[in-house]
Amino acid sequence: MTSVEGHRRPPTAQQFVLEELRRAITTGRLRPGDPIRQEALAEEFDVSRVPLREALKTLEGEGLVTYKAHRGYCVQRLSLDDLREVCLIRELLEAEAVRRAVERLTDAGLAAAERAQAEVERAAAAGEVLEMAEANRRFHMTIFEWSELPRLVRLIRTLWDSTDAYRSLYYGEEPNRQRVIEEHRATLDLLRRRDAEAVVAVLAAHRAHAVTAIETQLAPGTVG
Amino acid sequence: MTSVEGHRRPPTAQQFVLEELRRAITTGRLRPGDPIRQEALAEEFDVSRVPLREALKTLEGEGLVTYKAHRGYCVQRLSLDDLREVCLIRELLEAEAVRRAVERLTDAGLAAAERAQAEVERAAAAGEVLEMAEANRRFHMTIFEWSELPRLVRLIRTLWDSTDAYRSLYYGEEPNRQRVIEEHRATLDLLRRRDAEAVVAVLAAHRAHAVTAIETQLAPGTVG
DNA sequence: CTCCTGTATTTTGGATCCAATATTGATAAT
């Protein structure tokens, strides 16, 4: 094996930089509100400013950074209000995706979701938080994709991207990871019974719980 | 007056190119499926390929063009299925935006919408189709913005952008223009009475009509 | 005649350099 070091480097510098920028933002290395100094960042990633700027344009489209002409990019402030808003929008879109998905559900599709779930549980047991988050994402996207509404899925994916920062926060807690596994099992069960509304309810409950968890985690001393 | 020729040129080349590209796509000058030859386009717009590529990245984020590494950009095929899907998503998002908007509706807000509507009617009477489409957009966005959900409004705006091509088709027909004016008046009336669900219904009916109109316009000889 | 292969050409990706704009700081006038 020559280059199987976890992540193989993307075929273009802009895609590489895009991943790195996402990581930098989600891990808090670049903090919300920070202006983005292109020269410094480009040097750090060892690329020129051109691919960096193209990656930033992509992130601008996703709402992770803001842009003003001649003043450059800033990391978008992700307030709790933003998080709540994203969850509200996800609620609307994912509910529709699930309803459509259940109508088109096949055995092969279910098997794919079960494989993703197996990977989630494996990663959880092994304590691989990052892998678990990734498999979790695959689990959900697999379901959404059954809807056969590619634009809808694309939007949902973008919304997930835009709150990656908070997601890693959530998955950092062991009880939350356990909870996710339970919810996935319940979801699979309800899917087998073609009960779309119940699945929608589970997903909604999950989002609500995640928001609450993050709220308390972020504002721990508001009462004391 | 020095540069009041309708549109003043944007402060950056990428924004200028972005507008031009949008226009080229909506007017059919660049047709769906067409690969985008950067060199040729850049020369046509009299800029280098750098700002062109940044504009394309923005359009990629909006779903108007697709991108593959080392193979470049293509104008997204906007099938009728795509149009229907965008309308479905708009239905979900705009309904929520309207419900929130009605809860927060102020007199000043209503006045702004009425001004936009006045401009719509003026442009319609003057036969200025492009101006009418623009005022129409302002009318709706004004309402959506009362929701105070900036990300939601942003998404809706992007969805509107992605179907601009079809919109100009719709507004090209006089009866459609007349219909829009009626619907706006009804909408304003219902807003004054704070009847969110009725507004949602009007908007849904409008979208349904637009889709049907475009379907018949695009496939005129399917029966004969 | 078909298919594979190697090469030429086209097209995209990226680096460097220069221009334009914004920001900062210093100086002077009120």
Add this chain to the structure above:
DNA sequence: ATTATCAATATTGGATCCAAAATACAGGAG
């Protein structure tokens, strides 16, 4: 002392040039 103005600096925007990849094409083997 405060504010306005102008110069110096930092930062972004864009053009050109070169590298890398993909595509098209020609030639030869089967």
